[in-house]
Amino acid sequence: xCEANAYLLKNEKEELLxxxxxxxxxxxxxxxxxxxxxxxxxxxARIKELNLVDHRIILEPTQEGSI
Amino acid sequence: xCEANAYLLKNEKEELLxxxxxxxxxxxxxxxxxxxxxxxxxxxARIKELNLVDHRIILEPTQEGSI
Numbered sequence: 067x068c069e070a071n072a073y074l075l076k077n078e079k080e081e082l083l084x085x086x087x088x089x090x091x092x093x094x095x096x097x098x099x100x101x102x103x104x105x106x107x108x109x110x111a112r113i114k115e116l117n118l119v120d121h122r123i124i125l126e127p128t129q130e131g132s133i
Numbered sequence: 134x135c136e137a138n139a140y141l142l143k144n145e146k147e148e149l150l151x152x153x154x155x156x157x158x159x160x161x162x163x164x165x166x167x168x169x170x171x172x173x174x175x176x177x178a179r180i181k182e183l184n185l186v187d188h189r190i191i192l193e194p195t196q197e198g199s200i
Binding site: 067070092113115116 | 134135136137154155156157158159169179180181182183184185186188
């Protein structure tokens, strides 16, 4: 399977936000994530980088202190 | 391998932009793409949706008529 793990970059550290993410949809300044198990999450963040071969999605918060 | 193909949405049609994309980095309103073969491309677009299980990255142009 080719899903990836989503990490949120906080204070220069990566926190695991969701495992096995299938869908990523930026909308209204937020990021909607959906895992292969149907778990859903929307977070005030933007995509910083994707590394698909490494199965990594790196997000960074758009509003400091809001998460 | 878990790279994906990048498509650009133009006139509601998806045009294949780059195959086997490994890295995707949004920067300065553009998207930098890098394939597993080292091919690089920067395009004035934003990420519309990722479907990782289907190996699809959908981009849409940010400036009409500029591409």
